[in-house]
Amino acid sequence: MSVRIVIDSLNFVRDAGVRHGKISLIEFKRLHDLLFDQNGELTFQVTGQLDKNNKPGLNLEIQGYMQLTCQRCLGKILHCVDVNTFLLLAKSEKELNQADEDDTLDVILAAPDLDIIDLIEDEIILSLPISVRHAEGECSSPASSENIISDKTNTLHPFATLALLKKHEPKE
Numbered sequence: 582m583s584v585r586i587v588i589d590s591l592n593f594v595r596d597a598g599v600r601h602g603k604i605s606l607i608e609f610k611r612l613h614d615l616l617f618d619q620n621g622e623l624t625f626q627v628t629g630q631l632d633k634n635n636k637p638g639l640n641l642e643i644q645g646y647m648q649l650t651c652q653r654c655l656g657k658i659l660h661c662v663d664v665n666t667f668l669l670l671a672k673s674e675k676e677l678n679q680a681d682e683d684d685t686l687d688v689i690l691a692a693p694d695l696d697i698i699d700l701i702e703d704e705i706i707l708s709l710p711i712s713v714r715h716a717e718g719e720c721s722s723p724a725s726s727e728n729i730i731s732d733k734t735n736t737l738h739p740f741a742t743l744a745l746l747k748k749h750e751p752k753e
């Protein structure tokens with residue numbers, strides 16, 4: 582069963598609301614195609630607050646690690662998620678359109694039933710690189726490596742890269 586966290590966004594800001602917790606990667610349905618595996622979780626905190634112009638908004642922090650699939654070799658890439666963003670709440674479509682013209686603002690429409698998980702998923706997708714793949718020369722596509730007589734060094738290469746990344750993983 583999937584977890585839903587729904588807030589009444591403007592009331593949440595008025596009450597200086599704070600919600601935090603952990604969400605399993607398996608909850609982020611739209612991310613599934615990008616994930617090498619769905620194990621793991623992200624921590625989040627959403628805080629209702631006013632910006633410097635006294636406009637209501639949500640401060641969103643998301644942190645954690647996930648394994649993405651390299652689009653070249655289909656191997657795994659450890660990706661660090663570290664999002665800290667402020668989303669202005671527009672009270673109407675008109676206000677949303679006006680604020681959208683300002684590139685420095687992230688604006689969403691205020692809703693009495695705003696789904697935080699959806700919002701977090703949006704922000705994660707926006708934070709991902711356009712093309713998820715190992716650095717140039719660090720891997721080759723399965724199709725092209727079929728032409729090369731398989732030797733051990735070649736097969737082990739993606740894992741050698743992972744070993745380098747592993748030391749950045751948080752200790753449980």
Ligand SMILES: [Zn+2]
Pocket residue numbers: 651652653654655656714715719720721739
């Ligand atoms: Zn790769």
